[in-house]
Amino acid sequence: MKFVVLDGYALNPGDLSWEEIASQGDLQVFDRTSAQDVPERAKGAAVVFTNKTPITKEALDQLPDLKYIGVLATGYNIVDVEAAKKRGMTVSNIPRY
16 A cells, blocks of 8 residues: 655654554655645555645546545645545544644
8 A cells, every 4th residue: 555645844853753654555755745746746645644735626636546635733624625525535634633
């Protein structure tokens, strides 16, 4: 399974390990990702983690393998939730930061 972290700089300033997620499959961590680069970077991923990088309907339309979007912050207004719902994707956040 492929996991992609779109904006690792906001999620892990270097004091945490990605090893637990990496042990579950193929992990790619990008420090920063612009909204326009989401489709290219998340191509083939089943799971995407983000904090600040927006995930639009246009991006979701190009990511047929995507099943789960984890917003590692409170809220999830950076994700087009309606588009994700129509595709049967799960979107969640961290309710108690």
